[in-house]
Each structure stands twice: as structure tokens, then as C-alpha cells.
Amino acid sequence: MTTFSNFTYYNPTRIVFGSGTIASIEKLIHTDKKILFIYGGGSIKTNGVYAQVTEALKGHTFTEFSGVEANPHKETLDKAVAVVKNEGIDFILAVGGGSVIDGAKYVAAAALYDGDGWDILEWKHTVKKAVPIGAVLTLPATGSESNGGSVITRAETQEKRFFKSEAVYPVFAVMDYTVMTTLSDRQLANGLVDTFVHTAEQYLTYPTDGMVQDGYAEALLRNIAALAKDWENRRTESWQKNLMWTSNQALNELIGVGVPQDWATHMIGHELTAIYGLDHGQTLAIVLPALLRQLRLQKSKKLLKMGRNVFGLEGADLTEDKTIDKIEALFRSVDVKLTLSEYGIKADVDAVVTALKGHGMTALGETGSITPDVAACILQRAL
């Protein structure tokens, strides 16, 4: 079996987890900082988070920047970059879900770069420095609150792209699960799916001897399966805090150290969001099963391991297809659809493949086996 490879793991984010922790930002940010308080569409004004944040910031100097949309737009964020530059902002407080935090990372990096911020997403500019960021998480799913990754959309060209840098790890991540009570079922379901797929992207590859990595990933996948099974209790504190902590762990880089990673489901999903406007989580639930059916032989060993260790399949039931059936049933059980047509979308496979090619995504997956032709087959299965 392949042995897991050398790795560096570094995650300096201070996680402050629990009920009532938003007040702690008062002490987590020094009063000599000029803060940009950045948030989304205003839901934090109705759920009480805005009031808690501004109360905690009473002794601080801050400027507000609102209106960061889901799948945050470069065009919107560049306005925040201008504010940071013009007002001498030296701390960015992101309050929201993955979109706001990802957006804050772009702002933090672009503000200390003289060129156009999109260079960062095209990996033409390597981010070595950024304005320090703090995060208050309101919607668990992406793990962005304690990792160095960010996904940004350029509306003008319908592109959704990714960058990562050690410089944009949030200094702190406040994770107060009580803010989840006002989330919709759709948001909770998207969070579940996203967490499952983040983990699967780092687990359903080819086998290695990484016992910690596989053991941790299976623990997270079992958590998601258990939370889905317990969907009727999704309004309890226990359910919500466990989703919040599980989703953080699924994408803080720990489970992926030294092992192969896929990420093709995300790359194809990003195109579907960019072209058809589906939620990120919705695209993942559509693409993952289609991709796994397509690559069931390549991923056979780990599919069987998942079937056994996550879904408890054994004997004649322990097959690649029945494992994929279980994944589909999990998504269905939280009312997430599995095909594009269920959303009323008549997708143009060629257009999606062309977009992938345009972004250089011509050898996706842990072995690079997902060429444009294979991507087309996956999309065909996802229609």
C-alpha cells in the first residue's frame, strides 16, 4: 500500500467555541486597531448577531461594509478593498458564513497588493502578507473560519476560483452555535452536504497507510450520517453544535495531511454554481454521486472501506454501488436533490466542460484522470 507522504501542518487560528462567545471579540481585537466589520445581506441584523458584535466593539473603532453576497463577487469585494486602503484599516472582522469569510480573505490579501485582486485567483500573485482577519461564524459548512482557503466569483466572467495562503488564516474564529437557531432547513442541509463532501474529497481517493487520516475522516463521515439520521432533532442545541464542530474539522486541513485529495466534485460544482446559480451544497450533492458512479473502479478500495466503516455494510451488501446508494440516501434524507433536472435545469454539458477547460481544469481528481471527456460523462450522469 502507498505510504502517506511528508507534510507540513500549521493552523494558528484560535478557536473560541460555545454559547455566548461573540462577546469575547472585545478582547480578541486590540483597541488600537482600525477595524473593517464586513458582513453579508443583513440576516445578522435580524438574528441578533449584529447587536452582539457592535456591543462587543463599543470601545473599538470600526467601519461597516455590508452586502457580501453568496459566492462572493470580486466586484463587490473590490469596494471593500478600496475602503481598507483609503481608511488605513488594519484588522478585518468577518461576520457570516463561508462566503463572507472567504470574501474577507480576498479583501485582506488584495488590500496589500498593488495590482488587480483577480491576479490572486489566477495564481499570478502569491499572497505572502494580508491584513489580519478575525471570523465570527454564523453558518457552519465551509471550515473557512480556520483555514487558509478562499473561493471567489468574478461576476463579469462567471468564473468561480480558489486561492489559499498561510497569510489569510483568521487570527481567531468565534463559533457560537446558538446563532444557528435562525438558519433555514435548506442552510442546515447544505451545511451537512458540504461537510460530507469536504471529507469525502480527502478520503475517497486511493488507499494509503494513513491511519489517523482515515480514522478521523471516517469519524466525521459517521457524524454526518448520524446527524442526517437525527434530522428531526436539527433544532436542538446538541445537533447544531455538533454540526458546527464537525464542519470545521472537515476542512481545517488535518484529515488531508500527506494523503491524496480529489476536489473534482468541487471544481465541477463551482462551474454549476457560476452558470446556473445553484447553492454550493446543492451542486456537491449532484456531482459527487455521479462522479463516484463514473469512477467506481478507480475508487473501489476506499468506497468499500467507507461502506464498511461509515455505513456498516457487510457481506453481499458491501459493494461500491451500495455505498454510493447510501450517500445518495443520506442527501435525500435531508431533502437535497440529486440531479440538475430536479431543479428544472436543462444543463448544457458542453458549456460546462468548456468552462472547466477555460479554467485549466483538464486533469481533475487525485490521479488527474478526469479529463474533459470524463467530466462530460460525469455531467451526463448528473443531468
Add this chain to the structure above:
Amino acid sequence: MTTFSNFTYYNPTRIVFGSGTIASIEKLIHTDKKILFIYGGGSIKTNGVYAQVTEALKGHTFTEFSGVEANPHKETLDKAVAVVKNEGIDFILAVGGGSVIDGAKYVAAAALYDGDGWDILEWKHTVKKAVPIGAVLTLPATGSESNGGSVITRAETQEKRFFKSEAVYPVFAVMDYTVMTTLSDRQLANGLVDTFVHTAEQYLTYPTDGMVQDGYAEALLRNIAALAKDWENRRTESWQKNLMWTSNQALNELIGVGVPQDWATHMIGHELTAIYGLDHGQTLAIVLPALLRQLRLQKSKKLLKMGRNVFGLEGADLTEDKTIDKIEALFRSVDVKLTLSEYGIKADVDAVVTALKGHGMTALGETGSITPDVAACILQRAL
């Protein structure tokens, strides 16, 4: 069920894991630093680590300090403190196992304190600053390479005590598993036992709803059970690197966030090492089963959960005692003894209990239920 509590998690150590990584210290330490290179009894001179470290430090300024013993002595370490103070040392490179790294943490903290270093171990002085530390791990077991804890022995009074501080997290931990090839079977077995018990101290308490914490802990416990079962392959790269990574994870604070913790096995074990000179791992294998038999009702739910999820017990075999049998069999399978008398020690229970009392250890365990009387019962079982 109890819900897990609020927590802060912060672990800024940069982990550099893999074959050939010792060379990376060249770039991990700035050349303007005056380094104290601290190590143990000289095994690093015969296994090649000393040569690799000095080669990597060629462009650096460093002073050597050797002779840190197992269960490192305050008396020895205070000589290193003097060197740091007198020579203006501003970086400490610890090369060794838990004893050397724990010792380096003491030196780093005591060097920036005007009083006697033992005040730190008596929690009279709170460590807020320390000389920065880097660690090169040669013996996996304690997790000290990426946590803020340290255990120090004062030889004069036969005391073994503990402190922790955010200030003493190593800046980096180089974990090159190829250095493990020269470890003895006894060292590997001690590492296995230590890792198992670290995990158990954070898992075998009372149940909470912490799904990540329990899932991760069970993954680590299963790893140790699998490595013990595969003991005949302990000289392979795969076995050794998995022990190294598992042992790190067992005590980097992640599995213990927000959940009750026991640590009574360690506290009682520390006294046995201080009085009878047993290896740390040896004491843990003696105390843990005795403690679990004594507290089998208090710990019933988690013992049964461990029996099922770690050892695969079911039906009539799923009992507290059979779970403890499995733990004992695991220790036996790597040739570690289970009682003091097997080491030829006629222990004086009263003396050990008196030592515990003298150190304020009169209400040990996750609920404080281990009074001196209960400790005496545990020790009686361990004779």
C-alpha cells in the same frame, strides 16, 4: 446527556512531518538567533540525529547542553537556565523525546523569570512569556512536541509535577519517523501504552454529546489496538510513522476540547515513577486497569462504548470487565507488565498515598471522586 462545554482551542505549532525533515531546521530558525541545542544522554550521537542537526545548523550560532535525563530534573535544567541567561540565548532547540522537550519548556519559561523555577511547577508563577522553542522529536509518546504541557521532577524531594502555558508551545515540531529505527522495543511499547492512556484519560470519563471528540478518540484508540496487533511489524516504516502521528494527536488537546478529563492514572503514575523509578509508560499500564476496575460503575457507559467501538465486543461479551480485559491484553501483547510486583517492587501503598496528599492530589479524576482512600484501593489492585 451532558452537552460538551465551551472551549478555546489554539495550537500554533508548525508540524513538519516526514523522512529527511531534520534538515529543514536550517530554515525554520532564523540565523540571527543564539540557539541553545538541548538534548539527552547522547543516543542522538549514535543514531545520526546529532550529525543531521549540527549539519543543518552550520550557518547558525549555537551552544550545546546535553545530559537531560528521563523524567527531567529541575536540578539539571537549572544549569541550562543559567546558560540561557548568561549567554543571551534567544531560541531553544530541543532534540529528543518527551523528557527533553518538557525540560526545554521549563528552561524556556524559567529563563524569563527572576525567582526559582520550581515556582512554575507549584503554580505560584504563571508563565506568560518564554524563550521560543523548536522541537525535533526522536521518541514518540508524549505529544509534547506540539502542546503546552511539561512534567518536571525535583530530585531533591522526589516530586514529579506538571505545568502548562500557551507560551511554551514549540514554534515548530520536526517529526522525522526514520529516527525511530534505533529505538528499543521497550521504548516503542512505552510509546504505545502512553498514547493509549493519554487518549483514554480524555475518553473514559462520563458521556457527553461530543461527537467529534469521541469519534477522534476512538480512531486513535483503534490505531493503537491495530499497531499492537501488528507488533511483529514494528520495525517497518509504516508502523513507526503511524505510531508517531497517532501519539502526537493523542495529546495535542484536540480530542479533549469541551469534554471531561480524568488524568488520575497519570497523577498516580507520576508518584510511582518518582518513588520507584519505573518508566512513565510502565506506570500507566499498571495504574489504568486497576483504576478502571475500581471505578467500573462510574465509568460504565464509556467503558461499554469503548468495548463496542474500539474492541468490537458485542452481546454478552460487551461488559465493563471484558473491555478492561482487552486493555490489559493489549498492554501484555507488547510485553508490558501490569503489576508492581512483576517488576519486583513491594510498594508501600501508604507512602504513595502520602505523596499524593502532599501534592494536593486528594480529589482526582473527572469528578474528583478519587480521594486518598480510593487511591489506596487502586494501588492495592496494582500491587
